[in-house]
Amino acid sequence: MKYASQQVAKPYFIFALILFAGQILFGLVMGTQYIIGDFLSGYIPFNVARMVHTNLLIIWLLFGFMGASYYLVPEEAGTELHSPLLARITFWVFAVAAVATILGYLLVPYAKLAEITYNDLLPTMGREFLEQPTITKIGIVIVCLSFVYNIGMTILKGRKTVVNMVLVTGLIGLTVFFLFSFYNPSNLVLDKYFWWWVVHLWVEGVWELILGAILAFVLIKVTGVDREVIEKWLYVIVALALISGLIGMGHHYFWIGPGEYWLWLGSIFSALEPVPFFMMVLFAFKMVKKRRHEHKNEVATLWALGTAVMAFLGAGVWGFLHTLAPVNYYTHGSQLTAAHGHLAFFGAYAMIVMTIISYAMPIMRGRPQGNSSSAQRLERFAFWTMCLSMIGITLALTVAGAAQIAFQRLPESGEALSFMATQEKLIPFYWIRLFMGFVFLAGLLTYFASFFVGKTDKLSHA
Amino acid sequence: MADHFTKNMARNIYYGGSFFVFLLLIGLTFDTMLELPKRDHRENITAAVVQGKKHWEDNNCIGCHTLMGEGAYYAPELANVFDRRGLGNEETFKMFLKGWMAAQPLNIPHRRQMPQFNLSEQEVNELADFLIWTSRINDNDWPPNIEG
Numbered sequence: 001m002k003y004a005s006q007q008v009a010k011p012y013f014i015f016a017l018i019l020f021a022g023q024i025l026f027g028l029v030m031g032t033q034y035i036i037g038d039f040l041s042g043y044i045p046f047n048v049a050r051m052v053h054t055n056l057l058i059i060w061l062l063f064g065f066m067g068a069s070y071y072l073v074p075e076e077a078g079t080e081l082h083s084p085l086l087a088r089i090t091f092w093v094f095a096v097a098a099v100a101t102i103l104g105y106l107l108v109p110y111a112k113l114a115e116i117t118y119n120d121l122l123p124t125m126g127r128e129f130l131e132q133p134t135i136t137k138i139g140i141v142i143v144c145l146s147f148v149y150n151i152g153m154t155i156l157k158g159r160k161t162v163v164n165m166v167l168v169t170g171l172i173g174l175t176v177f178f179l180f181s182f183y184n185p186s187n188l189v190l191d192k193y194f195w196w197w198v199v200h201l202w203v204e205g206v207w208e209l210i211l212g213a214i215l216a217f218v219l220i221k222v223t224g225v226d227r228e229v230i231e232k233w234l235y236v237i238v239a240l241a242l243i244s245g246l247i248g249m250g251h252h253y254f255w256i257g258p259g260e261y262w263l264w265l266g267s268i269f270s271a272l273e274p275v276p277f278f279m280m281v282l283f284a285f286k287m288v289k290k291r292r293h294e295h296k297n298e299v300a301t302l303w304a305l306g307t308a309v310m311a312f313l314g315a316g317v318w319g320f321l322h323t324l325a326p327v328n329y330y331t332h333g334s335q336l337t338a339a340h341g342h343l344a345f346f347g348a349y350a351m352i353v354m355t356i357i358s359y360a361m362p363i364m365r366g367r368p369q370g371n372s373s374s375a376q377r378l379e380r381f382a383f384w385t386m387c388l389s390m391i392g393i394t395l396a397l398t399v400a401g402a403a404q405i406a407f408q409r410l411p412e413s414g415e416a417l418s419f420m421a422t423q424e425k426l427i428p429f430y431w432i433r434l435f436m437g438f439v440f441l442a443g444l445l446t447y448f449a450s451f452f453v454g455k456t457d458k459l460s461h462a
Numbered sequence: 463m464a465d466h467f468t469k470n471m472a473r474n475i476y477y478g479g480s481f482f483v484f485l486l487l488i489g490l491t492f493d494t495m496l497e498l499p500k501r502d503h504r505e506n507i508t509a510a511v512v513q514g515k516k517h518w519e520d521n522n523c524i525g526c527h528t529l530m531g532e533g534a535y536y537a538p539e540l541a542n543v544f545d546r547r548g549l550g551n552e553e554t555f556k557m558f559l560k561g562w563m564a565a566q567p568l569n570i571p572h573r574r575q576m577p578q579f580n581l582s583e584q585e586v587n588e589l590a591d592f593l594i595w596t597s598r599i600n601d602n603d604w605p606p607n608i609e610g
Binding site: 051186 | 463467468469486490497498501502504511523526528529532533534567575577595596602607608
């Protein structure tokens with residue numbers, strides 16, 4: 001570690017992983033409720049479990065992005081972080097707000113939560129992924145501003161590398177587009193139109209800049225390839241991501257009110273969205289092949305390569321599968337959407353956070369060349385268990401989605417099965433998904449265990 | 463990547479290209495805003511529809527259901543429930559919805575359970591008005607059939 005202030009990243013990473021575990025537990029509750037409908041339904045209704053599952057995901061990824069930025073920006077800028085104290089305060093504010101919000105979801109009925117947080121003063125609740133009370137949303141904005149200020153000041157006083165510039169554009173975009181979550185008009189069509197300015201412009205827009213920057217940083221470190229080469233790739237990848245993704249938002253505008261030209265624009269531009277992800281795969285493998293030194297943290301390299309491949313599969317391939325309007329007409333809002341959502345979020349965003357953790361955490365713990373080989377072996381096993389079980393979940397949901405479309409969507413009215421009757425038929429696939437979910441949990445626990453083994457082993461570089 | 467393609471060129475594509483496309487998105491958004499009144503029939507958004515949307519949000523309905531295909535995939539699509547359960551008749555639909563909401567949770571073993579939200583008769587009617595207005599949005603003929 002080059003600068004002492006990089007150390008502030010550590011609590012961010014640790015807390016991110018704790019929330020990740022919570023996300024998986026609630027995922028398993030829902031996976032069970034998909035099969036046994038009344039499982040825990042009196043205590044954790046499905047809508048509550050889902051809100052906790054998706055909100056934990058968003059929050060832990062934000063903690064991960066913040067930790068990643070606090071770690072890599074000082075090193076890239078060649079200077080200490082502007083204010084480590086502010087970063088520590090921000091951590092506690094965000095952590096307390098996150099825990100309070102999740103407890104609010106679990107302990108009181110949602111309508112009650114809306115009431116006691118004065119949602120009526122500025123109603124923003126009750127929309128998918130933006131379920132947080134308005135007061136929490138204001139807190140998120142304050143946390144993001146403090147974070148972007150701290151990172152921005154650090155970059156201003158230091159080297160403005162391409163990695164830092166791409167990262168900070170992503171972070172500014174993340175903060176700015178979140179402001180659309182405060183716009184909740186009574187016209188549902190306008191509500192939905194601008195809801196996507198948060199959701200799509202995050203995950204298919206500015207988050208890709210963050211992903212690209214973190215990946216580029218780790219590749220520079222573990223391969224030792226000339227920065228000039230890596231930076232050129234990074235520019236091209238993020239350029240293509242935005243050029244395809246911004247208008248690619250049209251694939252969400254097919255069936256919610258906007259006019260017909262979005263069918264064309266959304267189909268054409270979003271069909272190009274896999275291109276930057278494919279380039280990311282080429283980029284990662286090429287850099288590792290051209291590596292100029294053998295970094296002893298081999299498992300961090302594995303995570304970097306894995307992120308590129310899984311992001312391409314989840315976001316690229318599974319996204320393309322249903323992005324063309326004539327196909328999406330039948331697949332929209334089916335289990336196929338859920339399949340894509342799982343593999344894309346895991347492959348692109350969960351994995352990039354684990355990539356930077358895998359690289360940076362050992363360094364922050366005084367192991368500059370990575371963990372001991374026994375710890376790395378365990379982490380590698382966890383990597384494969386999580387990746388393969390997530391592919392298992394995705395395949396199960398894909399088959400469920402295809403069956404759902406065949407029973408419920410393709411036949412004419414009158415012939416088609418109802419939603420609930422269709423769900424009955426999908427139960428065998430839901431069992432496979434649930435089983436894969438438990439395998440994923442085993443992988444996650446193994447991953448956690450890898451932080452605690454091999455402390456006494458001879459360090460692999462010694 | 464080829465050597466004659468320089469980092470400066472890549473940078474210009476990133477900043478210039480994304481800026482240009484973002485402007486294009488803003489332009490398309492303006493155009494869509496001009497077109498939407500004809501498609502969403504906002505002249506029919508009554509006070510009851512506004513209240514209905516609020517009940518929809520306050521009870522996190524989107525946490526199980528989809529509305530125009532967006533939301534959770536655990537319970538049926540509701541943008542066309544007016545056509546499916548009310549057969550296009552407003553009175554019939556309101557009668558149905560009142561009975562349905564009152565009957566929750568159904569407590570059928572192993573069936574997915576919808577919670578009891580304790581909405582008043584007026585609130586259920588407002589929710590119905592919101593769903594009726596929603597069903598009339600021009601959404602390019604989605605879903606493919608009545609089952610949603």
